[in-house]
Amino acid sequence: MRPTTGFAPANGSSPYTTARKNYRIVECSGSRINGHIMRQRQHVSLEMISLEKKDLDWGNLGFAYQPTDYSYVCNYKNGAWEEGGLTTDHSVVLSECSGVLHYAQEVFEGLKAYTTENGDIVCFRPDLNASRMQDSAKRLIMPPFPEDKFVDAVKQVVKANAAWVPPFGSGATLYVRPVMFATGIVIGVSPADEYQFRILVTPVGPYYSGGVRPVKVRIPDYDRAAPHGTGNIKAGLNYAMSLLPGTIAHEQGYADNMYLDPQTRTYVEEAGGANFLFVEKDGTLVVPKSFTDSILPSITRRSLVTVARDMLGMKVVERPVKFDEVRNGDFVECGMCGTAAVISPVGEIDNGDEKIVMASGMEETGPVMHKLRNTLTDIQSGKIQGPDGWVVKIC
Ligand code: PLP
Ligand code: COI
Numbered sequence: 001m002r003p004t005t006g007f008a009p010a011n012g013s014s015p016y017t018t019a020r021k022n023y024r025i026v027e028c029s030g031s032r033i034n035g036h037i038m039r040q041r042q043h044v045s046l047e048m049i050s051l052e053k054k055d056l057d058w059g060n061l062g063f064a065y066q067p068t069d070y071s072y073v074c075n076y077k078n079g080a081w082e083e084g085g086l087t088t089d090h091s092v093v094l095s096e097c098s099g100v101l102h103y104a105q106e107v108f109e110g111l112k113a114y115t116t117e118n119g120d121i122v123c124f125r126p127d128l129n130a131s132r133m134q135d136s137a138k139r140l141i142m143p144p145f146p147e148d149k150f151v152d153a154v155k156q157v158v159k160a161n162a163a164w165v166p167p168f169g170s171g172a173t174l175y176v177r178p179v180m181f182a183t184g185i186v187i188g189v190s191p192a193d194e195y196q197f198r199i200l201v202t203p204v205g206p207y208y209s210g211g212v213r214p215v216k217v218r219i220p221d222y223d224r225a226a227p228h229g230t231g232n233i234k235a236g237l238n239y240a241m242s243l244l245p246g247t248i249a250h251e252q253g254y255a256d257n258m259y260l261d262p263q264t265r266t267y268v269e270e271a272g273g274a275n276f277l278f279v280e281k282d283g284t285l286v287v288p289k290s291f292t293d294s295i296l297p298s299i300t301r302r303s304l305v306t307v308a309r310d311m312l313g314m315k316v317v318e319r320p321v322k323f324d325e326v327r328n329g330d331f332v333e334c335g336m337c338g339t340a341a342v343i344s345p346v347g348e349i350d351n352g353d354e355k356i357v358m359a360s361g362m363e364e365t366g367p368v369m370h371k372l373r374n375t376l377t378d379i380q381s382g383k384i385q386g387p388d389g390w391v392v393k394i395c
Contacts, residue, residue: 051162054203058170061205063340068164068201072157075183076143076195084153086160090200099182099192106181106236107136110339111299113158113165113174113201113394116382121158121165121394123176124380126151128299133178136233141191145180151392154178157199159395164203168381175204175340207273207340208255212373214347214362215255217271217336219323220245223262224272224294231262231269231294238296242272256336258349260323263292268321274338275301276346278321278331279368285314286331288321300337300376306387307375314368327351332359333366335373343373 056066067090074084099105109129114122130150137144154176158165166172178199184192208215222245225231225238242257249257249272258276261267268276268288275298278286285308287301308314325331326349334346347362348355360366365373379386 053165053167054163056166056203058166058172058203059205061166061172061203062209063175063204063207064202065200066202068161068203070157070160071201072153072199074145074149074153074197076197077193079193081143081145081149081197084149084197086156092196092198094183095185097185097187099184099186102186103182103189104235104237104240105140105142105192105195106179107133107140107142108177108179108234108236109133110234111154111176111178112204112339112380113176114380114382115165115168116391117168118382119168120382121162122380122382122391123154123158123394124392125299125303125390126154126392127389128302129154129178132234132297132299133180136235137180139230139233140235142180142182142195145178145197150178153197153199155392155394157201161201162395164201166203172203172205174201176201204340206342206344207338208336208344212345212365214345214358214360214365215336216253216348216350216362217256217258217346218249218252218254218349219260219351220249220257223265224257224259224269225262227261227263227292227294229262229294231290231292232296234296239272246272254350255344255346261290261292261320262294266323267291268323268326270295270298271336271341274298274336274341274344276321277301277304277335277337277343277369277372278326279333279366280330281332283314283368285316285368285372286321287316287318289318291320298338300339300342303390304337304343304372304376307379308372310387311375312371323351327354327356329356329359333368334358334360335366335369342377343369345369 070086071090073087075082111129116122130147134144165174180197182192183196184194186192224242245257256271259269261269276288305316309316335343337343345365348357378384
């Protein structure tokens, strides 16, 4: 049966529809922020949400944007966050003098919603995304978005887009992208006084095109973050820095870059969109630590450390990792981990003409990365029980 878009009719008799009451829909089509023209909000009570899945080729989705039915929006003005709610408008109208356009006051997050084996829609540790977004906002002098409001907003927007959450077993997920930016007018270099927080959702497949196949990375000539700069927060400005080396890497057939520490360029830091993990010959999991505080504290990596230590009984060491150790073959496996990447095995690391092939090679995922990936995805999809509070049921 072809899916419907939007809502089922109020008298809908479809077995796929379920009554959901009391959603707040914020209609802000064509509205302007910055206090100029702001169309009155209409609060609409949403009676029915279609749960009938959209007609997508779920198994072949890339990591690309596809507008869905709803986004969430909430504005900050006069020193406070408004109530916020769902919107069907996926555009933003800004003053040409908005702070985000000139001084890059923007931070974002990334998490995913999954369909579990029993058909529930869940997300993974949204409280950690909420608190990391607060840390990011504070670093850029932006008003932190309240953590409980963040988690509630994630639940609202995922529930409203239930038809876009890929089915269990498809290999795809619903990517949830909260973003916050300065809408207020700023001409001298200073923080703005008005902001917008939004969440868009979009169904996605694997981030690295290898998926679960090993990929190659390279050492770039550029750094992604300054020592003691903003590398440890999730701000768009870090990703702007990585666009040129990222594009060069892709043009040369690499999945991503392996950035070295920006101070001495001798220690491994992270990739453009993921943290690195290594496995020593004796099976110890080694997690690179930054002495210049320029690695993003990945929620996936922190979760994998717990999984490895507490569920798989592995030895885990978090320490600075010299690139020389990689070069000398001290590690048998390498992987990149993150929400988008999950765990992508790395088979080869190139530094100019120097080629370092991991013992696990380019053909197969090494056994440790394989086990970690399966355990994590089994927790996320409800196949096995993870630590309390990790998997949050949405509907
Ligand atoms: N490092 C960078 C630079 C990232 O963009 C991401 C993605 O969010 C990660 C690491 C992984 O973080 P997380 O596991 O919280 O998604
Ligand atoms: C994520 O994993 O959620 C990210 O934000 C990485 C991004 C580069 C797609």
